[in-house]
Amino acid sequence: MHAITVNGLSVQYNKQLALDNVYFQVPTGSMTGIIGPNGAGKSTFMKAILGLVPILSGNILLYDKPVHSERKMIGYVPQRSEVDWDFPIHALDVVLMGRYQYFKKIRPISKKDKELALHHLSSIGMEDFAYRQISQLSGGQQQRVFLARALAQDTPIYFMDEPFAGVDAATEKVMIDLMKKWKQEGKTVIVVHHDLQTVKEYFDHVLLLNIKTIGCGKTDEIFHVNNIQKAYGGKLTVFPDISMAGNDQ
Template sequence: MLALSVHNLSVQYQQQKVLENVHFQVPKGSITGIIGPNGAGKSTLMKAILGLVPITEGKVDVLEQPFTQQKDLIGYVPQRSEVDWDFPINALDVVLMGRYKHFKRFRPISKQEKDLAMSFLKEIGMEAYANRQISQLSGGQQQRVFLARALAQNTPIYFMDEPFAGVDAATEKMMIQLMKQWKNDGKTVIIVHHDLQTVQEYFDHVLLLNKKTICCGKTRDVFHPQNIERTYGGSLTFPPSIAGNSL
């Protein structure tokens, strides 16, 4: 079963096409990386799929149904730069935001929900910071809190925009281990990513993008120097793990 199908998606800003006829599929129970140079439209693509920016043409299916019918099945972790870190909210409240669809209207948040949110913070090693205002956390700690919010959403599909940016090595390792556990549980994770050296380790599928689809498929089949050069243009220096993967 396909977790995501994108059909000929285009996005246009002020008469200029930012994305053109992007098409790709993501199988259920996979970790897929969206890879491309700066300005390739990676974040715009993710936002367009999620309905956060208007699509000029094309369509999106989630679990083989139109996105509009399935949007509640998607969890989203935005780029850190898009979050107002000065907003007066603590770590526990951020995680509780992931549970809002389970709350009863006009009722106080139950102790059960607060305990559940605390359990997610504990899972990612942040329970001691539950009452800490998010602006007082380090970049890695902030990203862990948003990962806990994603856990609280408990959706079958997760979109993450540059989740490893600005985090320490220990946090990145913890995050990818958790995502691989999600995959083992049948969930699907789709990540905008920029570090070519970790692509083969982190992702079983990749979309190589530069305003249009360059190629998409299993990492072992499509992530090789020829396709990477087509995506980035010019001549690149590849680490040995990639250079040895040429066709």
């Protein structure tokens, strides 16, 4: 069974197609990178699955069921640029937001909820910042807090929109190690990613996207120079770790 199946997805902004007839399947328990140039529709693709933008056409399934009934199965780490970092909230409160979907009715935060949130902050080295206002954290610390929120959601699928942008090498390692741990646990991780040099190291599957699907499947089969040129246009410079398979030049 595939964790996610997308058939013929199109999204339109101001009468222009942001996504055009995109097809995508990702196996359960995989790590998939969504790769493409700026303006390719990578974030829009995630938001369409999450129901954050309206779709023009197509259908989306999670575990072979319509997405609208299954979205609670997705944990989401948005781009940092989409978060209001000046909102008066502590790191611990952000993590507690990941537990709200489990509340059957409106109720105060329990001691157990708080202990669980503190545990997740501790697991990524942020326990000392639990009561720090989020605007007072560095970019890497902010991303770690949202990673802890994703842990609190405890979902089988995780969407992460450019999680490594603006973070230091230590934070990136913490994040990728956690994603690999999720994969080992049978969870499915899908990441909008921009660094072509680390694609093969990080992901076993890729979606190469530029408004349309350029290629989708196992990294070793899809992530080669010919497909990357189709996605990005023009000539590549030097990418020694990228396979030349499929390059007919």
